[in-house]
Amino acid sequence: MIEVVDLQKSYQKTQAVRGISFRVQPGEVYGLLGPNGAGKTTTLRMLATLLKPTGGSAKVAGFDVVRQPLEVRRNLGIVNGGMKVYDKLTGYEVLDFFGSFYDLWGPKLKERIAWAAELLHIEPSVLSKQVRQMSTGMQQKIVIARAILHQPQVLLLDEATAGLDVFARRALLDFVRQYAGLGKTLVYSTHVMSEAEEVCDRVGFIDHGLLVFEGSLQEALELGSGSLERAFIRRLEQAA
Amino acid sequence: MKEVFKIARKEILTYVREERIALIILVPLVILPLLMNLPILLLARSYHEVENKQMVVAVQGVPLELHELLRQNRFTIRFSSEPSHEVREKLADVGIVYEDGRYTIYDSNRVMNLQPSAATERAKEVLQRYKEQVVLTRIQPRGLAPSDLEPFAIETKKAASEQEQAMGLLALVIPMVVVGLVILGGHPVALEATVGEKEKATIEALLSAPIAPAKLLWGKGLAIFLVAVFTGTISSIGVLLGNLLLQHNLAGRVQALPENLQMQIGSLALAPADLLAIAITTLLLAFFIVAVMLAVGIFARSYREASIYFGPMDFLAFAPLAFFILLDYIKVQDWFFALPGLGVVLALDAIVKGNSSPWQLGLNWLSTLAYGVLALHLAYRNFQREDVVFRN
Numbered sequence: 001m002i003e004v005v006d007l008q009k010s011y012q013k014t015q016a017v018r019g020i021s022f023r024v025q026p027g028e029v030y031g032l033l034g035p036n037g038a039g040k041t042t043t044l045r046m047l048a049t050l051l052k053p054t055g056g057s058a059k060v061a062g063f064d065v066v067r068q069p070l071e072v073r074r075n076l077g078i079v080n081g082g083m084k085v086y087d088k089l090t091g092y093e094v095l096d097f098f099g100s101f102y103d104l105w106g107p108k109l110k111e112r113i114a115w116a117a118e119l120l121h122i123e124p125s126v127l128s129k130q131v132r133q134m135s136t137g138m139q140q141k142i143v144i145a146r147a148i149l150h151q152p153q154v155l156l157l158d159e160a161t162a163g164l165d166v167f168a169r170r171a172l173l174d175f176v177r178q179y180a181g182l183g184k185t186l187v188y189s190t191h192v193m194s195e196a197e198e199v200c201d202r203v204g205f206i207d208h209g210l211l212v213f214e215g216s217l218q219e220a221l222e223l224g225s226g227s228l229e230r231a232f233i234r235r236l237e238q239a240a
Numbered sequence: 241m242k243e244v245f246k247i248a249r250k251e252i253l254t255y256v257r258e259e260r261i262a263l264i265i266l267v268p269l270v271i272l273p274l275l276m277n278l279p280i281l282l283l284a285r286s287y288h289e290v291e292n293k294q295m296v297v298a299v300q301g302v303p304l305e306l307h308e309l310l311r312q313n314r315f316t317i318r319f320s321s322e323p324s325h326e327v328r329e330k331l332a333d334v335g336i337v338y339e340d341g342r343y344t345i346y347d348s349n350r351v352m353n354l355q356p357s358a359a360t361e362r363a364k365e366v367l368q369r370y371k372e373q374v375v376l377t378r379i380q381p382r383g384l385a386p387s388d389l390e391p392f393a394i395e396t397k398k399a400a401s402e403q404e405q406a407m408g409l410l411a412l413v414i415p416m417v418v419v420g421l422v423i424l425g426g427h428p429v430a431l432e433a434t435v436g437e438k439e440k441a442t443i444e445a446l447l448s449a450p451i452a453p454a455k456l457l458w459g460k461g462l463a464i465f466l467v468a469v470f471t472g473t474i475s476s477i478g479v480l481l482g483n484l485l486l487q488h489n490l491a492g493r494v495q496a497l498p499e500n501l502q503m504q505i506g507s508l509a510l511a512p513a514d515l516l517a518i519a520i521t522t523l524l525l526a527f528f529i530v531a532v533m534l535a536v537g538i539f540a541r542s543y544r545e546a547s548i549y550f551g552p553m554d555f556l557a558f559a560p561l562a563f564f565i566l567l568d569y570i571k572v573q574d575w576f577f578a579l580p581g582l583g584v585v586l587a588l589d590a591i592v593k594g595n596s597s598p599w600q601l602g603l604n605w606l607s608t609l610a611y612g613v614l615a616l617h618l619a620y621r622n623f624q625r626e627d628v629v630f631r632n
Binding site for chain 2: 048050071078080087097102130143
């Protein structure tokens, strides 16, 4: 469902992504792990058609990210830790606003909002509050609900637990497994190894814009003698 | 099209839920009429009070007949060897000195104070009347009448068009309010809709939705346009309310003021065609301004940077005032009507004064439309540039 071949991104003198390739199948959670500035966010932004690659290619749900950006966006949801939604709108208005871009109107929209709210444990009464009156965790749930409202085939989560308290974080990790269980394709980008260990089926280590390891979670754990963090450090040291 | 309206609705909702919205709406409706009326009301009231007030005049060398005339005109006489000192020390409202066939009036030279100015005016009137009495006593024995001293009359009439005269104050206020508030009214929404998306980290969620950049631009532009036109409209209503108040409640009082303090209260003496021309000019200006705001707003990294870019546009909001002052010294050429922004001021000015020509209006409308299209193109390009959109 996601196919990335030699993907590259350069900004004038900086090469943020230097040619990475990976595939993610439906029902799979792929962990894109790397330190800050490794190129995770740039990679996900290219997959979400927010940035144009300067080399290579990528397909999301069968659509090319450069030539078919609108089709890609119709089949994709993206959440990142710093992402916000309109704080002066109510939760319902936010979902109504974004839903309209996916042809979700009237009863169908209501049905989807109810579905997302149930999946993310959002009380219906909370949806009538303005976003600025909600807790940080609840705001993040609205951000996620917005991303899954159209039940995208592909969901990209980039440092999505940043700033969340323990309960909200737990709810999010549970949600990731649940959503993958629906046959969806997920990329889970983080630098927190314990989270990746908990939710990912396969992982890729990215450093300085290059994928320095790719394999199943089991293979990664074996590489680190049972610790994903140790595997990550070893592989990055070897790459350096 | 549904998406365009959805985006516009979102921007307007965000604007409306701003805590200051009540102020934003009420200020033009309350403050503008107050600003137009209050100074005149206070001036007229103070002048009326001062006019009937007993005032003190310090005199030196003034003949007795004049004393009597001064007393009849509500002056209390204070004899002094130095009336100018008395006025300086505020012991008298005005001073009169007669020396070597010359009357000198000392006034206080206090700015924005009606009482001394009224005292001086009253003293001048008394002296004028006294002069007429003296002249009469001198010419009568020679068989002359006062009319013999005035062989002809002098009259001043305004050469301005009838419409300009009928519009009075409104001829100046309408272009200023329309241009100023259309520009300033759209600012808050434009900031929120562009750089606000970056500052509040909502832009990524928005751009990841399957919406074409053109629709996004139209939606945001529509919201800014509607709010700018709305602000311009309620401000115009505020001006007209203020004018109605002036006409019905204050006209008499204003006319009672001395000529140098009077102003001409006009009425909305515009034909439907003029109103239509104002509407077209304003809407085109709003289109142009909105497009510029979109292009500039999305380019900025922060509210602060956007405010710096919007600065010259704010200047344009106040340009009419400067332009009206300069208009007397400039010979307006037809091509001035094609200048961005200022051409609109000229066009509005010409419409309200009844001096507009179809050629000048056409030139202004076409040029404003062309500037708007150019700015919109730039905005469209900026919205598609990732180095601009993700600049923060």
